[in-house]
Amino acid sequence: xxxxxxxxxxxxxxxxxxxxxxxxxxxxxxxxxxxxxxxxxxxxxxxxxxxxxxxxxxxxxxxxxxxxxxxxxxxxxxxxxxxxxxxxxxxxxxxxxxxxxxxxxxxxxxxxxxxxxxxxxxxxxxxxxxxxxxxxxxxxxxxxxxxxxxxxxxxxxxxxxxxxxxxxxxxxxxxxxxxxxxxxxxxxxxxxxxxxxxxxxxxxxxxxxxxxxxxxxxxxxxxxxxxxxxxxxxxxxxxxxxxxxxxxxxxxxxxxxxxxxxxxxxxxxxxxxxxxxxxxxxxxxxxxxxxxxxxxxxxxxxxxxxxxxxxxxxxxxxxxxxxxxxxxxxxxxxxxxxx
Numbered sequence: 001x002x003x004x005x006x007x008x009x010x011x012x013x014x015x016x017x018x019x020x021x022x023x024x025x026x027x028x029x030x031x032x033x034x035x036x037x038x039x040x041x042x043x044x045x046x047x048x049x050x051x052x053x054x055x056x057x058x059x060x061x062x063x064x065x066x067x068x069x070x071x072x073x074x075x076x077x078x079x080x081x082x083x084x085x086x087x088x089x090x091x092x093x094x095x096x097x098x099x100x101x102x103x104x105x106x107x108x109x110x111x112x113x114x115x116x117x118x119x120x121x122x123x124x125x126x127x128x129x130x131x132x133x134x135x136x137x138x139x140x141x142x143x144x145x146x147x148x149x150x151x152x153x154x155x156x157x158x159x160x161x162x163x164x165x166x167x168x169x170x171x172x173x174x175x176x177x178x179x180x181x182x183x184x185x186x187x188x189x190x191x192x193x194x195x196x197x198x199x200x201x202x203x204x205x206x207x208x209x210x211x212x213x214x215x216x217x218x219x220x221x222x223x224x225x226x227x228x229x230x231x232x233x234x235x236x237x238x239x240x241x242x243x244x245x246x247x248x249x250x251x252x253x254x255x256x257x258x259x260x261x262x263x264x265x266x267x268x269x270x271x272x273x274x275x276x277x278x279x280x281x282x283x284x285x286x287x288x289x290x291x292x293x294x295x296x297x298x299x300x301x302x303x304x305x306x307x308x309x310x311x312x313x314x315x316x317x318x319x320x321x322x323x324x325x326x327x328x329x330x331x332x333x334x335x336x337x338x339x
């Protein structure tokens with residue numbers, strides 16, 4: 001096994017990670033980035049227009065990726081399978097396994113930027129995902145929009161978006177992921193504009209259009225999108241229709257609503273295995289297993305280890321990821337100057 005010394009090791013390959021790497025390289029700090037996926041920003045690319053930003057993700061990440069590729073001080077290792085921490089204080093000793101190879105590192109600083117994964121909605125059988133044809137997620141719909149695979153929508157008469165699908169319940173994803181409402185409403189607007197004949201319904205618990213996204217809610221109402229307050233108790237198949245059983249909490253009655261297609265607004269959870277890896281570095285976690293920030297915006301409980309983006313405190317939008325990636329880079333430089 002080769003043993004090398006790196007000034008900063010970045011764990012993760014999403015937008016916060018590449019911003020941190022970009023800024024560190026610009027300040028002359030060599031960077032090794034280890035990525036669990038086979039390409040950078042793979043998860044971010046699920047969101048064509050970002051999370052609540054509605055700017056094209058590729059337009060943001062492409063310049064960063066080009067800069068990284070051309071920098072001789074940047075090392076990228078994809079398809080990482082395992083990370084082992086042998087020394088839990090700076091300089092950290094870390095062993096990684098990837099592509100049937102292994103490598104040891106000594107690094108003065110570490111940045112966690114793992115991002116998140118969508119909650120596995122198949123765990124909750126009442127939604128019928130993976131069983132009922134016509135029940136999809138916002139990520140499935142996003143792929144349809146990106147690939148212009150929308151011919152099925154020409155025949156649809158009613159489409160229901162179910163917000164908080166699997167979220168804000170103890171047996172599912174207990175927290176609000178903050179992006180689902182705005183992102184779903186934006187998708188609903190796209191569908192409504194492209195196919196005005198579709199009866200688009202948004203079923204919600206509470207509408208949380210964060211930051212400056214309240215205009216989406218107002219635009220949706222003006223466009224004729226219908227909002228129904230309630231949470232489904234079950235989604236069932238009846239002949240060619242999908243039947244959503246729910247309690248209308250405004251009318252205070254049990255009701256049902258037929259549809260041709262149901263889109264589940266699934267929230268996000270910490271990247272698989274990130275909690276164990278964080279614990280190995282001696283990091284504290286918050287109540288939902290994201291890395292706990294001790295001093296805003298990126299300082300963790302272990303000196304020399306920083307966290308940014310959706311790896312810490314909860315899900316972030318693209319602009320927040322970019323800002324925190326830059327903040328993590330600055331924190332690394334300050335730390336390196338002290339040792």
